[in-house]
Amino acid sequence: MRRLRTNEPAPFGLLLLADEEMQAINRYIHQSEIYVAETDGKLVGVYVLFPVDEYMAEIKAIAVDPDYQNQGIGKFMLNHAGIEAQAKGFKEIIVGTPTIAEKQLNFYRRAGFVLFDVKKDFFIDYYTAPIFEDGVQLTDMAMLKKRLDGKTEI
Numbered sequence: 001m002r003r004l005r006t007n008e009p010a011p012f013g014l015l016l017l018a019d020e021e022m023q024a025i026n027r028y029i030h031q032s033e034i035y036v037a038e039t040d041g042k043l044v045g046v047y048v049l050f051p052v053d054e055y056m057a058e059i060k061a062i063a064v065d066p067d068y069q070n071q072g073i074g075k076f077m078l079n080h081a082g083i084e085a086q087a088k089g090f091k092e093i094i095v096g097t098p099t100i101a102e103k104q105l106n107f108y109r110r111a112g113f114v115l116f117d118v119k120k121d122f123f124i125d126y127y128t129a130p131i132f133e134d135g136v137q138l139t140d141m142a143m144l145k146k147r148l149d150g151k152t153e154i
Helices: 012-018 022-031 073-087 102-110
Strands: 033-039 042-051 056-064 092-098 114-119 141-147
Touching: 012 022, 012 042, 012 056, 022 042, 033 073, 042 073, 056 073, 073 092, 073 102, 092 102, 102 141
Parallel strands: 056 092
Antiparallel strands: 033 042, 042 056, 092 141, 114 141
């Protein structure tokens, strides 16, 4: 894992696996830090850490090359994002995923994230074209958060 160097181009091929439109990526990419996972000199994963405010960071995108999925890279990157956010002084980290994306929701829950909000019609309002997953149009985004100090919410 390493932070993308300023002279390196953003790995848009990987980012587009997590966020379907360049327009959406361009809304946050320039205010964020990009981290990449490498194997044998090849970029195989990426996540984008965006500062929401002085207490909270958001993972705006996280993706693993399909040829390298199911090998623990996503879990490693998610953990790395928490460590990086905490090192920067953030107290919480958040992430959003479609409300119908059970695989992603379970991935975040297993990592200690809890649901705290649902953004109604997010995928309709935020993107220029409809987005479908498994034949179902995405509409709402589930927002999950995790405290970085190890404490649980009361």
